[in-house]
Amino acid sequence: MKSYSESYKAAGVDITAGYTAVELMKQHVARTMTPGAIGSLGGFGGLFELDVTGMQHPVLVSGTDGVGTKLKIAFLMDKHNTVGIDCVAMCVNDIITCGAKPLVFLDYIACGKLVPEKVASIVEGVAEGCVQAGAALVGGETAEMPGFYPKNEYDLAGFSVGVVEKSRIVDNTQMRPGDAIIALPSSGVHSNGFSLVRKIFNVEYADVHNYVDELGMTLGEALLTPTKIYVKPVLALMEKMPVHAVSHITGGGFYENIPRSLAAGCVARIKRSDVRVLPVFELLQKTGKIPERDMFNTFNMGVGMTLVVPADKADEALRVLAENGQDAYFLGEIAQGEEKGVELV
Structure with a gap:
């Protein structure tokens, strides 16, 4: 039996729209798969097999951020396939400041009304950002929250994890005047x-x-x-x-x-x-x-x-x-x- 709730839909949350959105975004997520990525969308957690061959002391580095009120411009333009790049960039650009290679990325989309095509467009941008960063999009969350967000608006945030050899962490200990x-x-x-x-x-x-x-x-x-x-x-x-x-x-x-x-x-x-x-x-x-x-x-x-x-x-x-x-x-x-x-x- 397929999951469906008439009562939940009457409250403003359409479960089936979420399923449709996942199907539409799969093609974009597939572009980001790297050798360590395991499984596909739909699980409760994103899996990644960490290859530390040749590394003596691997250190995980994480970063999280959102797009902020730049989203207001996307709403006015009704253009949603680029803000995902921003979301990825704000996280992975932070990670590389200490020399870490981004491995995985997860996104979080919260909206007033889940329109599958719009969500897929957002994820298209996230996937493009992941491709540019060499990170796998291993999971995410789309939350439909009627009454909390306006019907035609959403928020977008992300989280990324990377890895760096401990001896190669970029810090300022070698900085000298004249650099x-x-x-x-x-x-x-x-x-x-x-x-x-x-x-x-x-x-x-x-x-x-x-x-x-x-x-x-x-x-x-x-x-x-x-x-x-x-x-x-x-x-x-x-x-x-x-x-x-x-x-x-x-x-x-x-x-x-x-x-x-x-x-x-x-x-x-x-x-x-x-x-x-x-x-x-x-x-x-x-x-x-x-x-x-x-x-x-x-x-x-x-x-x-x-x-x-x-x-x-x-x-x-x-x-x-x-x-x-x-x-x-x-x-x-x-x-x-x-x-x-x-x-x-």
């Missing part, structure tokens, strides 16, 4: 600061379909640009040379995130003119009349991740990153200072 700071460009606003973005552009009411000359696309398209996933090029670089620190530039911008990776007595010295600021941030600052300090303390400003490498390895680092499809450039240097922080001069 080079390398910038990995962002694809846009990524998934941070959207409460301010929405206030500046008044996106609750503005037409997100309006074409903006400065952006070369509509406002909605620019704001929905998925977060860049840096996993594969960064891990490739770590195979070639020592990386002394990595910072994922998320909410809080330069001033909050870069110091998190600095060693005691070190500061990040960056020339403002060397930062390749993207047009969307120039438009945000101009439209909202936002002080520059606040811009750099809220947004990534065109830099999604920073790496610290020995100065004599900097040119090679740029070459290795380029060989792995990642644009990069010199952003600054590590200098001596009494208190960890960023000097933007």
